[in-house]
Amino acid sequence: MTSTIKVSPFKIEITNEKLDELKLAVKHSKIAKQVYDNSGNTYYGVTRDWIIKARDRWLDGFDWKKQENRINAFSQFVASVPRPNNKGNFDLHFIHERSSSPTARTLLLLHGWPGSYLEFLDLIDILKKTGEYNIIAPSMPGYAFSQSPPVDEEFGKEDVADLFHALVTGLGYEQYAIQAGDWGASILRIIAVKNPNSVRCVHLNFIPVGPPDGNITKPDLSSLTPVEKKNAMNSMKFLGEGRGYSEMHRTRPGTLGLVVGSSPIALLAWIGEKFLEWSDLDPDVDEILAATTLWWVTETFESSIYGYRDATGKADNPAWFIKTPTAYSSFAKELVISPKIWAEHSANITWYKYHEKGGHFAAMEVPDALAEDIVEFLNQEWKV
């Protein structure tokens, strides 16, 4: 097994100058005055109090170098990956932990928005220790240290899918499994449907589909269990009032990119809200600050939202039904928790488990539970 693409080792090395610039930008940022809806009365988003506490920690107490050292303990690389149709090469940043075992199975981990490869560090640690997997966790184009989409032409999820497939095969792997959530799940879907001979099996923690009859306003919940009914109602709530951010991404990415990228506090509010709202237990503030620092110093917010205007790979589109054996790990605090019988219209589900604990960022929140699910599923579908 040999690599056919050019790969260079990579380490994160954010200079002190850049970190000082960040601190200065934080200091200059203004905090909104207190009003009724930022005081935490009802849920209206991230609160003023939280922003102030997080900002104070960012200026005094948060240690980026400690985070950087933790990340650099993983084997990172940048590869020059060829795009199909002679569109040239594209630099992708990724973690690549190769097992020494000749029967190791290859697993591709795909993050979403506002995620990053940082979400997978704990999960990778756990899987690494088994020695049974080759693990690849790339940064999406436009995220972290991967190249950004071109400035003069459209670039969408299918381009990302093609690049990731080219990365994995370019590293010398003929077959692989994929794990994903958020819109990593859309990318996974496109890769699996386009490359059925390469993708052995896939694991999803996010399958956002509505009822099979398409009636979202009055869904037929009669065949659901009580837990599934409750989750369906919660999902409706998210679909009804939780997607303002995605409408902004979809329709005004120009304005929003300029707005959120104007100040670290703007970025912290926009993505911090999701880390807090979408997870079961709130992540540690340092984890949120680490992600936000990475986004700020790499200037990637503005290049992270191109996928929202692209309907390719939608879970409820029969043209993108996943025939590959699929695992569905369903977490109780996910945003859209489709019951198994709905999800079966979207993928060939051969393994399913429901978890009472854990939310949208499953890999970050409950890495042990997710690792257990992945291992069990791979042992079922990809026997060595």
Place this chain on the structure above:
Amino acid sequence: MQVEAFKVEIGQEQLETLKLQVKVAHIPRQTYETGSNHGQDWGVSRDWLVAAKEHWLNNFDWRKQESRINSLQQYTAKVPLPASATKPARFHKIHFIHVPAQTKSSPTQPSPRTILFLHGWPGSILEFIDIIHVLRQMGNFNIVAPSHPGYLYSDPPPLDTNFNDEDDAEIMLGLMKGLGYDEFVIQAGDWGQTVGRIMAVKYAEVLAVHFNFLPFGWAPEGAPDSSTLSLQDRKGLERLQDFMDRGRAYSNAHNTRPSTISLVLSSSPLALLAWIGEKFLSWSDTSPSLDEILTAVTLWFLTDTFPSSIYTYRDSVGESGRPQDWFVNKPTGFSSFAKEIMPVPKAWAETCCDLQFYRYHESGGHFAAMEKPEVLANDLVEFLDLVWKA
């Protein structure tokens, strides 16, 4: 009512601080979305923001703009509000332009007529400066243009209770009565229309209303089939549909996550400039000048207006998409501008009010008073002559 004269007088130190904040604000890298060649309506471009920042720092003359604002006499008043079942008697400070008629009524002079202008979002009293100057030349009017609670120098809504459009309407009525006006006509667009509609329905003091905006989200009951509408009306409905499909993300953010968006936009003057500058540019027919936009953004940023400007969005009255739910059973005028964001046919307007004046204009957009002060003034005076004989 306790009324005090007021002038906008931004301290030099505040201006210097703002300049520094503009200077250090970060402009993101170029992306496809912020380019100028994609042919899509994705918001402001990076080129525009770079030019605006440079102008703000090096050419923008705040003092000149400040003089223009102060060309119309302003006040603040502690508007008294009576006790209700749920609230004690209280006051709410409101900032406003007040230009009384030059001639008081007398046996030989007709009575002046009173106009209340209500701005919207992301509006302010600045929008009405030109039209007020025009109206003063045209006739004998008492003119009041307040800042809604939470805007500029009006006190924001209370911290501990929900505040909605009906609360706003109550304060606006209190202001007018406190100034001695027991009869008046309202002119409004955008969210001012919602407050004006509530006032027209609830208060006998409101004789008539003139709107340049009627936010139907979809055809009202009783509306004729769209195939029977004129080409002009059908084109307008295409614009409306486009706005409903692609133009409302900002209002979704205001509605569902107002805390987050306030924290985002207060953090940097450029964030606020991009967010509301986009609306000034895309909602108008002829774009306002950069100076006009920067004046509004400067004032908004220095008064920390944004966080207290969006309370209406969580109130279902404003977003119901059904103006006919508050039918105005009083003489109503509707000036329909072709480049409005939600143009509606006359037939739709007739379902929500006693429509007695209708005029369509081939040019002009959402900020009618700012874009077409003479046109709107002519419509308004013609409407007043129809329904309120001088």
